[in-house]
Amino acid sequence: MNPWEDPKLLKRGVADIISEAEFAALLKAGKPLRLKMGFDPSAPDIHLGHVVGLRKLRQMQDLGHKLILIVGDWTAQIGDPSGRSATRPMLTAAQVKANAETYMAQFFTVVDRSKTEVRWQSEWFGKFSLEDVLRLTSKFTVAQFLAREDFAKRYGSDQPIAITELLYPLLQAYDSVMIEADVEFGGTDQKFNLLVGRDLQGMSGQRPQQCFLVPILTGTDGTKKMSKSLGNYIGVAEAPEEIYGKAMSLPDNLIGLYFELLTDIPDEELANIRQAVQGGSVNPMEFKKRLARDLVAQFHDKDAAEAAEAGFERTVQRKELPDDIPTFVLPSKDELANMKISHVIAAAGLAPSVGQARRLIEQGAVEVDGARLESDGPAESLKASGLLKAGKRKFVRLAAK
């Protein structure tokens, strides 16, 4: 089988390719393609939702194609309208640069750096004149843009749309022209933007790019799309225990999807897992553990994955103590005399306020040296080197001043 006919490449983790026939023909022709992927250096953390597409990029790179990574230092100032409207503060040049570096450090944990060329939008937009802007905008109409679902929805439901937001797809499309992209990658929510690029290339006498759309990953809450602002994400730069733990908190019905989009396990095995989870023949926890291990290994390494699993089994399943418990230095004796345990809990950062610490105690969530605390009391009873626990994941080892 020729590598470009591998169904894994064209089917798994792919939502849509426009157009699939053209794309297949390009692959078959065997010439290295110019793959385009852009990002805005405004929110630099990469999470699993992005990884779905990055894995496809990597697969293409492994076939010998070249990635052009576009740093959207101009589009970042507008903010991608795909999704919600929030006016973004202007970033300083230094911030943009720092964000871009953070992003790329994470990006290249999945993508092959040696087959990537990095380009900044400011190369061409830096010298853009008003005349250029007019020429670019004159190619499209408001009606065309309002056809796009999220604009139409916002327009229909009295939500604001900034004029700069209408510019966003145009800038992104112009990037495609400048780098002469053969294929652009993005999530399905990027479909419109990628299609504008396709159109604009055609108008500019170039061969229109292929639009490679990857599915949007559901977040750890099991309902909404994974995103940083919703807090339902797993970041590639997170600590092994965090990645592992968050993976374990996935709803069981997401197991199949994550294996499909984020791991290399063979399709037959994937089908088996789906069936087993659904049929209840195997404890889903076992699959989730495997998934969690696989993810940690991808962004860290195998040893980290095993350590994270051991930690999980110890602290969550057997409810034993983790290895590394932070220490909290108790205030002096005099101060302690005027304090209650709830104050210490708040001071140690186990709860955001004294009131909440108190509630935790009422709810039976606080343990001192392994014994449940029935009610709040004077802090003097706390011994240095004692263990204070509030909830299942927050511990602190007490130390004298």
Added chain:
RNA sequence: GGAGGGAUGGGUGAGCGGUUAAUACCACCAGUCUGUAAAUCUGGCGCCCGGAAGGGCUACGCAGGUUCGAAUCCUGCUCCCUCCA
């Protein structure tokens, strides 16, 4: 330029002079259970004091005002939306 509508706690969104720290849902937290940090079920969810009962403070875009009393009424301001031009 004109007319009308709106801004409420992390989000959506009730309330429209006192009984409202503010309904409901979501999110979140804890407990419970379980084979999981899944699911379920139960409870909690502004800050501070108090063992508790309770008390104090801050809060409904911003600034003033009316009133014994305002998220609720009035005035001005800021921002947003719709329609007309």
